[in-house]
Structure formats: C-alpha cells, structure tokens
Amino acid sequence: MTDSAVTVRAGARGDATRIAALHTASWRSAYAGIMPDSFLNGPLSADRLALWQQRLADNPSAAGLFVAECGPELVGFVYLIPRPDGRILLDNLHALPGRTRSGVGTLLFRRALRWAATEYPGCAVYLEVLQENKPAIAFYERHGGRRTDARLGRFEQGFELPEFEYTWTPPFSA
Structure with a gap:
C-alpha cells in the first residue's frame, strides 16, 4: 500500500530498534505536559527498546505489527x-x-482494521487513549471510534492517568 511515497508493510523482528526510537519520539512529543517529565526525559528510550525487543521475541512473526x-x-x-475477551487491542498507533x-x-489505522477483519472476523477493535491527548481523540472520533469507557490508566512505571476507551465494531468503516 502506498500513498505519497509512504509504503505500509508487515513489521518484522528486525524493526524493533527503529520502532522503539519512533515510539520514544512520539511519546515525548505527544505526552509532554501529560506524562511525568522525569519519565519522558529519563528512562523512556530504554523502556521502549526493552518493550519492543520483548514483544518481538514473544511474537517472532510480528503478527499485528x-x-x-x-x-x-x-x-x-x-x-x-x-485479547482474551475476544476483542483486538490497538495498542500502538504512532x-x-x-x-x-x-x-x-x-494509512496505518485502515491497515490495522483490515488485518483485524481478516484475521479475527467479527471481533471488535478497541484502544485506550489518554484523556488529555486531544489530537488523538479527535483522530479516533473522525475515524468512527465510539467512546465506550473512561477509567484511570495505570502505568507500570508508577503513575496513573485518566484515559478513554474507544471501540470499532465490525463491519469496519474507517
């Protein structure tokens, strides 16, 4: 799939380092003033690298990436x-x-919904977004997301932030 010289492809184990770097840059940009500065400007890079190395070691085919x-x-x-509840968690979109x-x-969001519909027909897709991340909320609402929950998100790094859950129910239209 291409659009203005952007190509979307299935991810691979070898992408972990580049994904971690982009994930870090995205969080530092999007979550400045939302997440603790001590985390964003501290261990975030090492944290994201460890996350992606572990995820792709546990999922060597990189299914869903x-x-x-x-x-x-x-x-x-x-x-x-x-997820065990029969839904598909869209855990990252950056x-x-x-x-x-x-x-x-x-492009990525549409590819994700197509993958979910093909690999897990009939299963809803959901995500969690920080309540203060207004640009992301606007994006998800423009793409047909329906707010289905509000709660306190607990981060393993030791902080909590309010978040919303958004859900897409098949058949998808993004």
Whole structure:
C-alpha cells in the first residue's frame, strides 16, 4: 500500500530498534505536559527498546505489527494484540513527529482494521487513549471510534492517568 511515497508493510523482528526510537519520539512529543517529565526525559528510550525487543521475541512473526516507511525512513507504526475477551487491542498507533496530520496515521489505522477483519472476523477493535491527548481523540472520533469507557490508566512505571476507551465494531468503516 502506498500513498505519497509512504509504503505500509508487515513489521518484522528486525524493526524493533527503529520502532522503539519512533515510539520514544512520539511519546515525548505527544505526552509532554501529560506524562511525568522525569519519565519522558529519563528512562523512556530504554523502556521502549526493552518493550519492543520483548514483544518481538514473544511474537517472532510480528503478527499485528505494520510499519510505514518513506524511503528508508520509518514514519509510523501500528500494533494490534488479540485479547482474551475476544476483542483486538490497538495498542500502538504512532506517526513520526513532523509527520502527524500527513495521512500516515490514517494509512496505518485502515491497515490495522483490515488485518483485524481478516484475521479475527467479527471481533471488535478497541484502544485506550489518554484523556488529555486531544489530537488523538479527535483522530479516533473522525475515524468512527465510539467512546465506550473512561477509567484511570495505570502505568507500570508508577503513575496513573485518566484515559478513554474507544471501540470499532465490525463491519469496519474507517
């Protein structure tokens, strides 16, 4: 799939380092003033690298992972996880800072929904978004997300932040 020289492909184990770097940059940009500065400016990079190395070691086929590239540059990624309750968690959707609002997120989001519909027909897709992340909330609502819950998100790094849950029920239309 391409759009303005952006190609979306299935992710691979070898993408862990680049995904971790983009994940770190995205969180530092999107969550500044929302997440604790001590985390964003401290151990975040090592934390994200450990997360992606572990995720891709546990999931060597990288099922549910899609990356967007513009030439050799990684400009976004999306990751979905089937959950025990029968739903699919869209756990990550990130565009490289500077590439937000460029269509990268929409390409990845649509690819994620197609994957979920093909691999897990009839299963709802949901995600959790921080309540203060207004640009992300606007994106999800533009793409048909329905707010289905509000709660306190607990981060393993030792802090809590209010979040919303958004859900897409099949058949999907993004």
